[in-house]
Every structure is written in structure tokens, then in C-alpha cells.
Amino acid sequence: xxxxxxxxxxxxxxxxxxxxxxxxxxxxxxxxxxxxxxxxxxxxxxxxxxxxxxxxxxxxxxxxxxxxxxxxxxxxxxxxxxxxxxxxxxxxxxxxxxxxxxxxxxxxxxxxxxxxxxxxxxxxxxxxxxxxxxxxxxxxxxxxxxxxxxxxxxxxxxxxxxxxxxxxxxxxxxxxxxxxxxxxxxxxxxxxxxxxxxxxxxxxxxxxxxxxxxxxxxxxxxxxxxxxxxxxxxxxxxxxxxxxxxxxxxxxxxxxxxxxxxxxxxxxxxxxxxxxxxxxxxxxxxxxxxxxxxxxxxxxxxxxxxxxxxxxxxxxxxxxxxxxxxxxxxxxxxxxxxxxxx
Ligand code: AHG
Ligand code: MN
Ligand code: MN
Numbered sequence: 482x483x484x485x486x487x488x489x490x491x492x493x494x495x496x497x498x499x500x501x502x503x504x505x506x507x508x509x510x511x512x513x514x515x516x517x518x519x520x521x522x523x524x525x526x527x528x529x530x531x532x533x534x535x536x537x538x539x540x541x542x543x544x545x546x547x548x549x550x551x552x553x554x555x556x557x558x559x560x561x562x563x564x565x566x567x568x569x570x571x572x573x574x575x576x577x578x579x580x581x582x583x584x585x586x587x588x589x590x591x592x593x594x595x596x597x598x599x600x601x602x603x604x605x606x607x608x609x610x611x612x613x614x615x616x617x618x619x620x621x622x623x624x625x626x627x628x629x630x631x632x633x634x635x636x637x638x639x640x641x642x643x644x645x646x647x648x649x650x651x652x653x654x655x656x657x658x659x660x661x662x663x664x665x666x667x668x669x670x671x672x673x674x675x676x677x678x679x680x681x682x683x684x685x686x687x688x689x690x691x692x693x694x695x696x697x698x699x700x701x702x703x704x705x706x707x708x709x710x711x712x713x714x715x716x717x718x719x720x721x722x723x724x725x726x727x728x729x730x731x732x733x734x735x736x737x738x739x740x741x742x743x744x745x746x747x748x749x750x751x752x753x754x755x756x757x758x759x760x761x762x763x764x765x766x767x768x769x770x771x772x773x774x775x776x777x778x779x780x781x782x783x784x785x786x787x788x789x790x791x792x793x794x795x796x797x798x799x800x801x802x803x804x805x806x807x808x809x810x811x812x813x814x815x816x817x818x819x820x821x822x823x
Contacts, residue, residue, distance in 0.1 A: 491517050491655065491666045491675035498659070508569045509619070509643060512594055513657065515567035516617060517675055519560045520647040520655055523601070523615065524668060526555055527649040530607050552607055553577060556600035556615060570594050571622055572629040574761055574793050581793060583628055594642075595620045595633050597762040602646075603730025612650035614732025618766040619643040634761065634793060638786035644766035646732050656682065656736070658773040679740075684776040688742025688803040689723045692734045700751035703821070704781065704814030708746075711809065731758065735767050735801065739774060744802035744810060748781065756780075756798035760790055764799050777807035781814040 489497075495510045530552060557577035561584075564570040568588035574581045574597040584592065596619055603613040619642050622633045645657025653668040655675050665679030691712045698706065712723040726743070728734050734745050749756050758764050768778030768785035778785040778801040788797060800810050 489677040491677075494664065494666070494677055498661070508593060509659070511567055512564070512569040512596075512619065513643065513645075515563045515569070516560070516596075516645070517655060519563035520615060520653075520675075521668070521673065522559045522563075523552075523556045523647070524649055524653045526552060526559075527607070527613065531610060553601040553604045560596075560598060560600050560615070560617075564596055565589065568592060570596050572596075572633060573598065574634050575600060576759065576762060576794070579794075581629075581631060581634060585628075593621050595622055595629065597634065597765075599759070599762045602732045602763065603728070606728070606730050606733075611728060611730065612648055612733035612736075613730050614649060614736075615647040616732060616763055616766050617645055618762060618769070631793070635790050637789055638760075638765035638768055641765060641769045641786075644769040646736070646766065646770070648732050648736050650733060650736075654678070654736075656739075656770065658770050660769075660773065663770055663774045682739065682774050684739050684771060684774045685742030685803055686775070687805040688738060688744065689720055690726050690738055690741060690743030691723050691746070691806070692725070692727045692738060692743060693746040693748075694727060694729070695725070697750050697752070701748055702781070702814065703817040704810070705746060705748045707813045707817055708810045711813070731763060731767070735771075738802045739771065739776070742803045742806075744800065744806035746801075746810065747799045749798045753796065755796040758796060758799050760785070760788060760795045760797045761793060764797055764801075767801060771801055775804065776802055777804040779807055779811055781811060782818075 495513050499510050557575055561573055565584050565586045569592050570584050571592040572581050572583050572595050576599045596617055598617040600615055601613055602616055606613050620636050620640055621642055622629050624633055643659045647655045654665055656665040663682040665682055666675035667678040668675050714721050738745055747756055747758050764785050771778050780798045781800055800807050
């Protein structure tokens with residue numbers, strides 16, 4: 482007899498797992514649901530991106546004389562609006578807003594959660610039909626009452642209660658963790674639901690892919706140069722050389738490496754001595770996910786999740802992925818930390 486396979490939607494999964502949450506009252510579940518809804522709206526718009534020639538360029542005026550919002554601005558507004566009307570978020574820190582955005586809606590007055598996000602990551606890839614994403618990180622506020630303030634966001638990554646990303650790729654997926662493993666959901670466009678497709682994701686201990694913008698090679702620290710050379714060496718036993726893969730969308734590069742095994746590096750360079758990527762809404766959420774999947778995330782010397790933030794948009798170098806590869810890169814960073822040229 483044919484028994485249909487049980488499809489578990491994101492909504493069902495969140496409800497079933499609600500008791501996993503330390504302070505479960507359904508609030509975090511609702512917040513994750515709100516993020517899922519905003520992601521679907523952004524997905525719809527991202528899918529239309531190729532039509533800009535017909536509908537009007539982003540940032541310009543369309544044929545109806547309306548302003549066409551840039552997709553990162555659109556995504557930012559969509560997420561903030563979903564989080565405001567959801568009632569569980571008291572403040573948002575976003576790549577698109579210089580200052581933190583307090584949520585003052587009536588239903589949010591008892592809200593306990595903070596969200597840090599990169600509403601659209603990899604935005605330089607929008608116009609060329611290449612995968613982009615959204616990254617988010619959720620904390621509990623530390624101030625007890627009154628309006629939330631900046632100090633609420635100055636928590637280490639270890640304090641995250643949940644984190645995730647959405648990848649708008651050949652299919653759209655949401656991957657998240659609440660500290661009990663990592664689960665991935667693929668959007669079924671025919672029913673408009675994220676469905677559990679990748680339960681309990683684990684990153685291979687050792688991968689065979691390295692992802693770094695080698696155009697900046699001349700300005701890399703010696704440890705990174707040595708690691709790249711290590712990846713390129715011929716060695717049959719350790720299956721080297723590894724493959725180089727770099728999309729230029731952190732979410733997409735990270736997602737591929739999470740599934741296949743690999744390392745993504747955005748080091749400090751002479752041009753950006755603190756690296757390029759942002760601690761609060763790019764590095765911390767992915768670090769939480771990778772650790773939950775059995776991987777590692779480091780700034781080259783220390784664990785990303787242990788960095789004490791001091792400002793909203795602070796940057797950090799990032800080495801993230803398969804644990805054996807990140808450890809090898811750290812070893813070379815340490816060994817050559819005093820050397821200024823290769
Ligand atoms: P964003 O589009 O949110 O500004 O992020 C872009 C980031 C990241 O997604 C990507 O991995 C990295 O920038 C690429 O930088 P380079 O072009 O310097 O390699
Ligand atoms: Mn980004
Ligand atoms: Mn962005």
C-alpha cells in the first residue's frame with residue numbers, strides 16, 4: 482500500500498520543538514515564524530529581480546512612475562515590519578541601519594527578544610542571478626524593563642538563543658538552530674511552506690573546498706597565505722589539492738561548505754585590518770550554526786562566539802567551516818603571526 486511521506490512544515494516543527502526552549506512560552510516560536518513569513522515575502526521579490534528591465538531598475542523609477550526599492554532596503558523593511566507586528570521583538574540591529582531600531586508597537590511592549598540581521602547578504606550578486614541570503618541572530622534582552630538600549634546588543638555570541646539564515650538559491654531554504662542541532666527547510670513554492678528537508682545537519686570533519694577571495698592575496702596575513710599554499714599542494718593521501726570555490730555571497734559559500742565540507746575565510750587585509758564581515762549579524766549567527774553542526778568558527782586565533790562586542794557594526798576576520806580545516810588554518814596563523822611578509 483502507498484503511504485504518503487509525512488511532510489513537516491517549519492511551523493509544525495517549531496511547535497513540536499517548543500519544549501526545547503529554556504523559557505518556552507511560545508514567544509521564540511512566534512518570532513521564528515515571523516522571520517519565516519518575512520523570508521517568503523523577500524523570496525517573492527528576489528525571484529522578480531531578473532524582471533527589473535521590464536519593471537524598472539532597483540533604486541530608480543519604474544514605468545508606473547513608482548520608486549523601485551533596492552532589494553536590500555526592501556528586505557530590511559520587510560523583516561522589521563514582520564518583527565514589529567509579531568510582537569516578540571523589542572529592538573533590531575541591521576546592516577542597513579546605522580543605529581539600533583527600537584520596536585515601539587503596542588503589542589511589543591513586553592517583548593523579550595532582540596534580533597540582529599543582515600537582511601540581504603551578497604547583494605552584489607542580485608543583478609547576476611546568483612544566490613543571496615538573509616542572516617539573523619536572536620538574543621534575550623539583558624535590561625529588565627523600559628526601552629531596550631545598545632547594551633542589550635553587546636552580548637557574546639555564546640548568548641544567542643537562536644540563529645539562522647535563508648538562502649535564495651536554486652531553491653530557497655531556511656536553516657536555523659536554537660542550540661539543539663541544526664535543521665534545514667526547503668520552500669515548496671507550490672504550497673508556500675518551508676518543509677523539513679535537511680534534519681540534524683552535520684558538517685564533515687574534513688572538507689576538500691576552500692573559499693577565499695584570492696584577489697586580495699597580496700594583502701593577506703602570512704598564515705593565510707601558507708594555508709592557501711597548503712590547500713594547493715599535491716598530496717594524494719590527504720586528497721590535496723583542494724578545490725577553490727568562491728561565490729562572494731557569504732550565505733551561499735557557507736551553505737555549500739556546510740553540506741559538502743570546507744572552509745570559508747575572510748581574513749584581515751591591509752585594506753581592512755579588522756576584516757570585512759560583521760560580528761553581530763554575519764559571523765556570530767553562522768558561528769553558532771557551524772558549532773551546532775560540529776564545525777568551528779574562529780578569527781584566526783580565538784573562537785568567534787567568545788568575542789565581546791563593543792559596537793553594533795564591528796568587524797572581525799572569519800575562518801569558518803569543517804573543524805579540521807579551521808584548526809589547520811589557526812595553527813598556521815599562530816605559527817606565522819609574527820612574520821610580516823611571506
Ligand atoms: P553584503 O552584501 O551583506 O554587504 O555582504 C557581502 C559580503 C559577503 O556576503 C561576501 O562573502 C563578501 O562580502 C564578499 O566580499 P569580497 O567581494 O570582498 O570578496
Ligand atoms: Mn553580508
Ligand atoms: Mn547585506
